[in-house]
Amino acid sequence: MLVLPHPIQELDLATILITGCNRGIGLQLATQLDARGDDVIAVCRTASDALSHLGVRVITGIDVADGDSLHRLKGEVGEQTIDVLINNAGIVHGDKFGSLDYDEMLQQYRVNTLGPLRITEALRDNLAQGSKVVIITSRVGSIADNSSGGYYGYRASKTAVNQVGVNLMHDLKPLGIAVALLHPGYVATDMTSGKGISPAESVSGLIQRIDNLSMENTGGFWHAEGYELPW
DSSP, X not given: OOOOOOOXXXXXXXXXXXXXXXXXXXXHHHHHHHHTXXXXXXXXXXXXXXXXXXXXXXXXXXXXXXXXXXXXXXXXXXXXXXXXXXXXXXXXXXXXXXXXXXXXXXXXIIIIIIHHHHHHHHTGGGXXXXXXXXXXXXXXXXXXXXXXXXXXXXXXXXHHHHHXXXXXXXXXXXXXXXXXXXXXXXXXXXXXXXXXXOHHHHHHHHHHHHHHOOTTSTTEEEETTSOBOOO
């Protein structure tokens, strides 16, 4: 039986906006956070039946790589304060040296690297002192941890978003806003062809890391299981 952590803000309902909620980790984040009593805003391009039936607020038609759709997202959110912003949307394309598709590599960069930056900048005025910004990254973005190579576009996009996250830490720290870069583990989703741990197990760990995020540990690169990862 999965035990859900207490709400991020025990006395007040926390408003949590999550991108990429259609399926996989994003859907499971929305499910678990809603189940424990947080106010979830689920953002995606197109809502799945599972997301539509969850009962949370869903904002569709949002592409994190498209600046125009982010203006619409800002309009939908209005002046509502966001306690936790979870940048989860991402894509992966396998590639191999000698037959690289550079357009696919650029698309991964637009979504995986610039997407979280665009979202965070677009919703900057919705963040307040005590808010948290989370980027779901990957340990494959770690240069020190690269022991197998491959996945040129995906690895590079995640390395770059780790740098984005550290930059955001510096910009948001004076405002009392903490930032975390979180690796979910190898999770059984469409991106991994169903191989790995369950999304529910991964997300349980991610939520614990988010709950533990503070101004004292802002800017860290963490595994969902709770240990720091090398850059």
